[in-house]
Ligand code: ATP
């Protein structure tokens with residue numbers, strides 16, 4: 001069993017597709033082990049994406065991620081990190097496989113609906129960033 005952090009980004013919340021995104025996770029065998037809807041401050045978003053600090057898209061990314069509420073979730077299942085990334089599709093929706101969340105719903109490289117951890121170490125950091133152990137079941 002593996003855990004990964006998923007975020008439905010502000011654009012996904014605005015599109016009202018929370019149920020559809022979670023349905024896809026569950027249909028693929030992932031389980032929602034924790035979930036909460038929050039509004040990230042700029043500082044929270046900046047710390048979360050600190051790995052991208054200095055990149056040309058960083059400031060806009062922080063602005064976007066704190067522009068409205070998000071749904072943060074811990075997904076659990078076999079191979080959860082890679083499986084979630086597969087269901088999400090490529091960062092650039094134009095390169096995302098047909099049938100993936102980003103291919104179906106993203107509008108630009110930036111407004112791409114979902115976030116998913118990309119490795120075990122980032123998953124551990126990201127889960128702890130939003131959830132305490134007693135909030136994950
Ligand atoms: P995420 O970390 O959100 O799951 P990712 O791992 O597929 O996405 P990253 O390279 O980590 O992609 O980029 C983080 C986020 O920054 C992207 O999801 C996107 O919202 C934004 N982003 C990445 N590259 C660009 C770009 N070239 N132009 C604008 N925004 C970008």
Ligand code: MG
Pocket residue numbers: 116118
């Ligand atoms: Mg990433």
